[in-house]
Amino acid sequence: VPGEFELIERYLAPLAADNPGSLGLKDDAALLAPPAGCELVLTVDALVSGVHFFPDDPAGLVARKLLRVNLSDLAAMGARPLGYLMTVAWPGSPEEAWIAAFAAGLAADQKAFEVALLGGDTTRTPGPLTLSLTALGAVPAGRALRRSTARAGDELYVSGTIGDGALGLLVLNDTAPKLPARQREALIDRYRLPRPRLALGRALVESGLAHAAIDVSDGLVADLGHILETSGLAGVVETERLPLSNPARAALAARPALLRDLLAGGDDYELLFTVAPGRGAEIAALADRLDLPLSQIGRLSEGAGLRLLDGDGREVPLTRSGWTHF
Amino acid sequence: VPGEFELIERYLAPLAADNPGSLGLKDDAALLAPPAGCELVLTVDALVSGVHFFPDDPAGLVARKLLRVNLSDLAAMGARPLGYLMTVAWPGSPEEAWIAAFAAGLAADQKAFEVALLGGDTTRTPGPLTLSLTALGAVPAGRALRRSTARAGDELYVSGTIGDGALGLLVLNDTAPKLPARQREALIDRYRLPRPRLALGRALVESGLAHAAIDVSDGLVADLGHILETSGLAGVVETERLPLSNPARAALAARPALLRDLLAGGDDYELLFTVAPGRGAEIAALADRLDLPLSQIGRLSEGAGLRLLDGDGREVPLTRSGWTHF
Numbered sequence: 001v002p003g004e005f006e007l008i009e010r011y012l013a014p015l016a017a018d019n020p021g022s023l024g025l026k027d028d029a030a031l032l033a034p035p036a037g038c039e040l041v042l043t044v045d046a047l048v049s050g051v052h053f054f055p056d057d058p059a060g061l062v063a064r065k066l067l068r069v070n071l072s073d074l075a076a077m078g079a080r081p082l083g084y085l086m087t088v089a090w091p092g093s094p095e096e097a098w099i100a101a102f103a104a105g106l107a108a109d110q111k112a113f114e115v116a117l118l119g120g121d122t123t124r125t126p127g128p129l130t131l132s133l134t135a136l137g138a139v140p141a142g143r144a145l146r147r148s149t150a151r152a153g154d155e156l157y158v159s160g161t162i163g164d165g166a167l168g169l170l171v172l173n174d175t176a177p178k179l180p181a182r183q184r185e186a187l188i189d190r191y192r193l194p195r196p197r198l199a200l201g202r203a204l205v206e207s208g209l210a211h212a213a214i215d216v217s218d219g220l221v222a223d224l225g226h227i228l229e230t231s232g233l234a235g236v237v238e239t240e241r242l243p244l245s246n247p248a249r250a251a252l253a254a255r256p257a258l259l260r261d262l263l264a265g266g267d268d269y270e271l272l273f274t275v276a277p278g279r280g281a282e283i284a285a286l287a288d289r290l291d292l293p294l295s296q297i298g299r300l301s302e303g304a305g306l307r308l309l310d311g312d313g314r315e316v317p318l319t320r321s322g323w324t325h326f
Numbered sequence: 327v328p329g330e331f332e333l334i335e336r337y338l339a340p341l342a343a344d345n346p347g348s349l350g351l352k353d354d355a356a357l358l359a360p361p362a363g364c365e366l367v368l369t370v371d372a373l374v375s376g377v378h379f380f381p382d383d384p385a386g387l388v389a390r391k392l393l394r395v396n397l398s399d400l401a402a403m404g405a406r407p408l409g410y411l412m413t414v415a416w417p418g419s420p421e422e423a424w425i426a427a428f429a430a431g432l433a434a435d436q437k438a439f440e441v442a443l444l445g446g447d448t449t450r451t452p453g454p455l456t457l458s459l460t461a462l463g464a465v466p467a468g469r470a471l472r473r474s475t476a477r478a479g480d481e482l483y484v485s486g487t488i489g490d491g492a493l494g495l496l497v498l499n500d501t502a503p504k505l506p507a508r509q510r511e512a513l514i515d516r517y518r519l520p521r522p523r524l525a526l527g528r529a530l531v532e533s534g535l536a537h538a539a540i541d542v543s544d545g546l547v548a549d550l551g552h553i554l555e556t557s558g559l560a561g562v563v564e565t566e567r568l569p570l571s572n573p574a575r576a577a578l579a580a581r582p583a584l585l586r587d588l589l590a591g592g593d594d595y596e597l598l599f600t601v602a603p604g605r606g607a608e609i610a611a612l613a614d615r616l617d618l619p620l621s622q623i624g625r626l627s628e629g630a631g632l633r634l635l636d637g638d639g640r641e642v643p644l645t646r647s648g649w650t651h652f
Contacts, residue, residue, distance in 0.1 A: 034366055039358065120370060126376055146349070
C-alpha cells in the first residue's frame, strides 16, 4: 500500500506540473509573476464533508466543486484565474482510489479553466475530510467588478437560470416534486457542479457594461441584498422575469410554493449584475456571443430594501431573514 | 448570545481594516496591487486541533502559530509579507472568549510583522477546529531564495538556536529531563511560538549572500536533506558547532542521547542557508546588524547524502528515515 507521501507525489504533484511557479511543490513556497498592469484578486473557501457535500459524493465532483466555487468568486470580480493553493485534511489514511478520482476531477477542470495548482498542504485529521482552496486571479488595475458600485436607475441582470442548485439539493434530499429522471439528474448536476461564469465576468470588465456584480452563491435574495446594502440602493425584482430551466418550470408547476426555494436557495453560481438603462442591445449581443442567457429581472433605485413583485404587480412579502410563506 | 456572523463581524473583520484590498471582507474576493518589479511568493499551511496543537492551547498562541509558520515559509524564500487569507472550521458554535483571544493573537502579530487579513471563510465542522492560512509575499523578481540552488563548496549556516522546538514538545509531554521552571517555559515558548526570520530572509536576498535557503520546520536533518537532494550535493554537519540555547545545553548535559531529538526534531523555524566560502565576515556583520546568531555548522560538496561528525571527527550514523541510537 503506497504511503501518504507517495500518493501526493503520484496524484497531486502532476496537478502543479503546468505551473512552473509551483516549483514542483518542492520548495517552501510557490512563485507567481503577476501580469503587468493587473491587480490580483484573491478568494478562499472551505468545504467540509457532511456540511458542504455528502460523504459519498464522487471524489471528482467534490474536487471540481471546491475549485469552481472559488473560480465563481473570481468571475464575480471579472478576473482571469492564475492559479490556486489547496489544503486537504484527510480522515485517517487516504484511499488511493479516492485520491486518484479527486485528482482526476481537478485535472479535468484545470484544463477547462486554464488554471493549475501552485501549492498545498496535506495533513491527517480525526474529523471529516476538510478542504480549503485559495484561488488567485488577475484583473486590469482598477477595473474589478464590485458589489458596492451599483447606481440608482441600473437595470438588474442575471445569467443562466436561477434556482436549479436549490432544486438539485431538494432532489437529493427526496423532497422535490416528482420529476422525470433526466430532469432530476440535470438539477442534481447543477447543485453538484457550479459553472463559474468567467467569460461573462471578463466580458463585463472589458466592455465596462456592469456597474456592480456578485455571484449567486447564497441565493438570489441574499446576494442581491449584498449589492443593495453595500451600494445604498433599493431594488425591485419581477418574479415573472426570473429565468428558469425546464426542470425548474416543471417543479414550480407541480408545487408553486417552490418559488420561495428558487429565490432564496443558493448554489446557482450565476452572475447577478447591474447595468445602466438603455444598454439592452449590447447585453443581448453579449449573451449571443457567450451563448449564455442574460435576463433582466428588475431594477435599482434610490432608497433601501428589496421588493419582489409577482406577475400581477402584487408585492410578495419578505421577512427580514428572507421569506414568509405565500 | 451573539451569532456566528456577529462574532466574525466583531472580531475578524477588524483584522482586515488595515488592508484596503480586503474590501472589508464584504465582497466576493480581495484585491491586491502587487509591488512593481516583484514576484509573488505564496504558501499555505493547515493546522488541526489535536494534531498540530493541543486542544487546550491558548487561542491567541494557536492563531499566532498559524500565521507564523506561513510567514516562516515566506522568510525562507526571502519575501516581504503582503497579506493573508484564512479559513476557520469551528467545531459546533464558536465561543466568544475563544474567538476574541484568537483575533487578539492575530492582531498582535499583524502589527509585529506588518501584515493584515485579506479574506477568509468560516464554517462549522463536526470535527476538530481546523485552520488553514495562505500567506502572500513579494520578492524582487528572480531573486527568491530556493532550496535547489546550493553549490559545491558552500558553507552551511543556521540562524538562532536549534532543537528548542523539539525540547519544548518533550517538556509539554513530560518526557524532558528535569529543568528549572524558567528553562521549561522558554522551551515551551519556542515550540508554541515560531519566530519567522523575515528580516534575515530579506537581508540574504538583498545582499545576495545566500545560494540556497530553507526554514527548519521538519528538523535540521530532514530540511538539510531537502537542500542536498534538490541541489544534488553532499553535506557534512559538525554536531559540536550546532548553536544550542542554554536550556538545550542543560537538557543535553542531563541526557546526551537528546542530541538526536535536537537534530531530528522540528518546529525551530530558523533559517538554514548556504553561502560561498570566504564570506564569514559579511555573515558576522549581518548577524550583528540583525542581533541574531548566524552559525556555520557544516559545508556542502559534490556527491550525495548527509554525514554528521561529532567533536572527535567520528561519524554519527544515520538511518534512512533519520536516526539510529548512539
